[in-house]
Every structure is written in C-alpha cells, then in structure tokens.
Amino acid sequence: MALSAPTAARNGDAPRCDHLDQVRQVRAQATTCAGCLACGDNWIALRLCLSCGWVACSDASPNQHAKAHYQETDHPIAAACEPGSTWRWCYIHERNV
Numbered sequence: 001m002a003l004s005a006p007t008a009a010r011n012g013d014a015p016r017c018d019h020l021d022q023v024r025q026v027r028a029q030a031t032t033c034a035g036c037l038a039c040g041d042n043w044i045a046l047r048l049c050l051s052c053g054w055v056a057c058s059d060a061s062p063n064q065h066a067k068a069h070y071q072e073t074d075h076p077i078a079a080a081c082e083p084g085s086t087w088r089w090c091y092i093h094e095r096n097v
Contacts, residue, residue, distance in 0.1 A: 017090045017097040019076040026053035028081065033057040035065040050088070051075035067091065 026048065033043045033056050043057035047066035052075060056065035066078050070091040077097065080087040090097045 014095065017077075017093055017095075019090050019092055020097055022075075023050040023077050023088075024052075026050055028055050029053045030055040031081075033061070033063075033065050035068070036061070036063055039063070046081040047078040047089070048081050049073075049075045050077040050079055055081060 028048050029052075031046075033046060036043045036057050041061075041063055043061040043063070043065075045058040045060060046055055047058050048055055049066070049069055051073070054069050054073075054075075056069050057063055059067055070076065070078070076090050076092045078089050078091070079085070088097050089095070
C-alpha cells in the first residue's frame with residue numbers, strides 16, 4: 001500500500017495542520033503489528049506511519065503500538081490501513097487531518 005502526501009487540507013474549520021508537510025509517500029512495511037505478534041496479542045485496527053511506513057496497532061487496540069511509535073520517533077501523522085480509507089491522525093494536535 002502506498003500513500004502520497006495530501007494535496008489539500010481536510011481540516012474543516014480548524015487551522016491547517018502544519019505537520020501535513022512531513023507526510024511522505026510511503027510503502028507499508030508490514031501487514032500486521034509486529035509488536036502485538038511478538039507478545040501474542042491481537043489488534044483492533046492498524047495504522048501506517050506517513051513518515052516512514054511503519055505499521056502498528058491503533059489507539060483502540062490494547063497495546064497502542066502506533067502511538068508508541070510516535071512517542072519514540074516524533075513521526076506525527078498516521079493513516080488507517082484499511083483499503084480506500086482517507087482517515088489520517090495527527091498525534092501532536094490530537095485530531096483528524
């Protein structure tokens with residue numbers, strides 16, 4: 001799965017998220033959450049880091065490995081891994097972008 005940088009902000013009335021400038025065209029490095037597999041847990045949904053392509057479990061999952069990836073790397077924007085989804089989240093602003 002490859003995602004490219006958005007061409008326009010979809011922030012509604014909120015100010016444009018300046019972290020969208022850090023979004024890169026990335027290829028998902030996995031189709032599973034390596035952290036959950038390592039500890040034998042399941043995930044609810046997967047998130048794709050739009051800075052490096054790391055795939056990890058969502059905040060709705062027990063281990064929140066995508067948030068941990070942000071906390072370790074400061075990569076601010078993640079996207080849903082579901083085909084056709086346009087959902088993106090900025091961890092810094094804690095909102096959809």
